[in-house]
Amino acid sequence: MMLYKLNEILFNKQISSRYWHMEVFVGQDVDNVLPGQFFNLLCSNENTFPFLRRPLSVYKINYDKKTIEFLYLVKGDGTKRLTKFKNGDCMDLVGPLGVPFKLNNGARHILLVARGVGIATLTALAQYAVEKGIQCHAILSARTKDDLLAVRLLTSLGVHLHIVTDEEGTSELTHVKEIMQKIHYKFSIQGIYVCGSKRLSKLAKSFVIEQKLEGQIALEEHMACGMGVCFACVCNILNDENIESVRVCKEGPVFDLRKVVL
Ligand SMILES: Cc1cc2nc3c(=O)[nH]c(=O)nc-3n(C[C@H](O)[C@H](O)[C@H](O)COP(=O)(O)OP(=O)(O)OC[C@H]3O[C@@H](n4cnc5c(N)ncnc54)[C@H](O)[C@@H]3O)c2cc1C
Structure with missing residues (x-):
């Protein structure tokens, strides 16, 4: 299910020289979030730059508090702008997106x-x-x-x-x-x-x-739309000896490691 909402930021704090940690309230939609999935975040509420959203994986899912957490590296304009959000501000999120991890039933x-x-x-x-x-x-x-x-x-x-x-x-x-x-x-x-x-x-x-x-x-490829429309984030997968180009945002970001062409 797609979630496209303004959500309250509970905290957004620097945890070391290059990394930040953010918690966002998502309400009942938390039940749809699975590990390996990501959200596309609008990095500024004030202007249209940067125009494209930035994808961040879900770092922690708090089903009880109905919140999710992100851990992010400050890299360029988008993530620099993310650091400007304060507690109580609203975060414009799209997600959860992408294919989650699968765990084998018998795994110990x-x-x-x-x-x-x-x-x-x-x-x-x-x-x-x-x-x-x-x-x-x-x-x-x-x-x-x-x-x-x-x-x-x-x-x-x-x-x-x-x-x-x-x-x-x-x-x-x-x-x-x-x-x-x-x-x-x-x-x-x-x-x-x-x-x-x-x-x-x-x-x-x-x-x-x-x-x-x-x-x-x-996989963490550069993304544009994050929803499978623009084909900006393709990677190669080996399927029955054929190389297939697939979208990281839609068919991934989680893939069978044995099949991904690295
Ligand atoms: C599915 C997914 C999940 C992700 N989860 C996380 C996460 O949990 N935490 C986190 O810190 N980052 C994560 N990333 C990476 C994050 O999205 C990028 O670092 C961010 O978009 C950079 O945006 P920016 O505006 O700060 O930098 P930009 O100005 O866009 O880029 C700065 C530099 O980083 C390079 N770059 C940008 N995006 C990527 C990318 N995806 N892969 C490699 N190089 C890139 C650019 O070429 C440029 O050189 C994830 C990416 C994907 C696709």
Whole structure:
């Protein structure tokens, strides 16, 4: 169901040098929101710039409070303008949009692999998985310790965290692969869910193919309409040996990791 509304912002605060956290009241519509989906946000109520909405994944879904939360990196004009919203202001949202993550019924252990703000969409998945009694493991990669996100929330959900950073020299692929192998050896994970880095996604893709696991990826392509009309955000999928171009906003943003051409 489509939600297109002005919603009250409960908070919009800076949490580290480059990242902000926002909570928005969405009322009864919260029941339609699933992890992996995103909302398209109008970044300014005062003028028409930037004209295009900016997509943000759902970071946390609070069914009790009827709110959703976003975690965002301040990148360009749109996200800079988002930081100007104050508590009590209205946010013009379209969503929830896109295809959510799917969890296998029999899954007992899953691994989340994220770089930077890629953890936003995977945190909502962790929340959902934990509610279903699935144990989550996560590899969080970031440039610096200051760039690590969602650590407190993931820890409170009982997610087993493995942190790697560029500044400590622990984020290179060989080391991340060793961590993946150790987790899989110990817990026999059933699936890997990835977002936020092409290098890590390629590694996770080869790992799921090699180990015959489930794999899903949340892609973050540039978007224009966000609703499947403009075809600005296509990516390639390998279907029965044929390459198919599909829209990230409509057929995604969550795809089978084994099929996405990276
Ligand atoms: C489905 C989806 C979910 C997303 N979820 C989140 C989220 O939860 N948190 C978050 O911080 N970001 C998320 N993003 C990315 C976010 O939408 C962009 O960072 C934002 O639109 C940038 O807008 P801007 O006006 O600040 O920057 P712009 O001025 O539009 O761009 C600044 C720079 O970033 C590049 N850029 C812009 N958009 C993207 C993109 N989608 N991918 C790669 N490079 C880009 C531009 O080329 C430019 O170089 C998501 C993107 C998608 C498609």
